[in-house]
Amino acid sequence: MVYSSPIPQLGLGTFGRTGDAGIAAILKALEIGYRHIDTAQSYDTEGPVGEAVRRSGLPRAEVFVTTKVADTNLDKSRFMPSVEKSLETLGFDHVDLLLIHWPSEKDAVPFEDYMLALKEAQERGFTRFIGVSNFPIAHLERTRALLGEGAIATNQVEIHPYLQAPKLRDYARDHGLVLTAYQPLVKGAVVSDPVLAEIAERHGVTPAAVALAFLMAEGHAVIPASSSEANLRANMRAKDVRLSEEEMNAIRALDRGDRRINPEKSPRWDD
Numbered sequence: 001m002v003y004s005s006p007i008p009q010l011g012l013g014t015f016g017r018t019g020d021a022g023i024a025a026i027l028k029a030l031e032i033g034y035r036h037i038d039t040a041q042s043y044d045t046e047g048p049v050g051e052a053v054r055r056s057g058l059p060r061a062e063v064f065v066t067t068k069v070a071d072t073n074l075d076k077s078r079f080m081p082s083v084e085k086s087l088e089t090l091g092f093d094h095v096d097l098l099l100i101h102w103p104s105e106k107d108a109v110p111f112e113d114y115m116l117a118l119k120e121a122q123e124r125g126f127t128r129f130i131g132v133s134n135f136p137i138a139h140l141e142r143t144r145a146l147l148g149e150g151a152i153a154t155n156q157v158e159i160h161p162y163l164q165a166p167k168l169r170d171y172a173r174d175h176g177l178v179l180t181a182y183q184p185l186v187k188g189a190v191v192s193d194p195v196l197a198e199i200a201e202r203h204g205v206t207p208a209a210v211a212l213a214f215l216m217a218e219g220h221a222v223i224p225a226s227s228s229e230a231n232l233r234a235n236m237r238a239k240d241v242r243l244s245e246e247e248m249n250a251i252r253a254l255d256r257g258d259r260r261i262n263p264e265k266s267p268r269w270d271d
């Protein structure tokens with residue numbers, strides 16, 4: 001799959017990377033070459049992300065930064081102040097991508113309210129691109145009806161070799177929408193997968209790099225998290241891995257609909 005999106009395809013997740021240790025991990029990733037950093041209002045990592053970008057000395061424009069509006073900030077009175085607070089915490093005048101983290105549970109906040117607020121945040125220059133997270137197809141259809149085709153740059157969802165979300169994947173392909181795969185390494189569990197390990201050995205990389213290379217070959221962006229320099233470097237090597245169709249099919253066969261993140265507030269998933 002040819003990847004054409006302004007979102008750098010291999011990014012860095014920051015969940016759990018708080019405080020000074022978080023700053024150090026994010027800074028190391030920037031030094032290694034990561035140029036896409038994923039944070040959220042609810043992670044407590046917006047501060048560390050801003051600080052790491054400043055300490056890196058990189059021009060702000062060279063680092064693509066995503067943040068997400070928490071589901072507790074979706075209503076009209078809280079939405080825009082929360083975005084302004086995110087920018088203040090990051091120390092930036094805009095982010096590159098602003099996402100709705102979760103749709104409002106049972107439409108407690110009207111869908112139109114927060115989706116139009118998201119669009120307004122873009123029009124006000126608080127973000128270059130807008131997108132969503134944890135949206136199933138029904139919510140993507142509502143988004144398309146409200147904002148038009150192509151209005152959102154991504155849907156960030158759980159995707160990995162054990163949860164390949166084929167219905168959502170096919171819908172996204174049909175609509176030219178990039179999916180950003182969160183928890184792409186199943187929190188590190190992919191390292192002990194025998195199929196990935198065998199392919200990894202053939203390519204001289206780690207099983208984690210094979211999982212990431214697979215997801216990217218499927219057309220997704222990926223945001224693995226790590227605080228380890230060795231793992232950050234190993235994951236970056238995924239960019240150089242070219243999997244054969246036979247290897248792709250072997251990894252496609254690992255899909256077992258194994259969803260790890262499924263809180264009470266989840267919408268009805270497609271798979």
Ligand SMILES: NC(=O)c1ccc[n+]([C@@H]2O[C@H](COP(=O)([O-])OP(=O)(O)OC[C@H]3O[C@@H](n4cnc5c(N)ncnc54)[C@H](OP(=O)(O)O)[C@@H]3O)[C@@H](O)[C@H]2O)c1
Nearest residue numbers: 013014015182183184185186187188208224225226227231
């Ligand atoms: N939108 C959402 O609702 C949502 C939900 C969940 C996550 N996310 C985003 O997605 C990001 C990634 O998800 P995640 O952090 O939950 O899980 P993940 O990226 O699948 O896994 C991270 C874990 O894997 C380990 N790891 C990383 N590289 C490794 C390697 N090469 N070999 C072995 N272990 C490795 C890390 O440990 P070390 O530090 O020791 O390397 C870390 O504990 C998050 O940080 C967050 O930004 C978004």
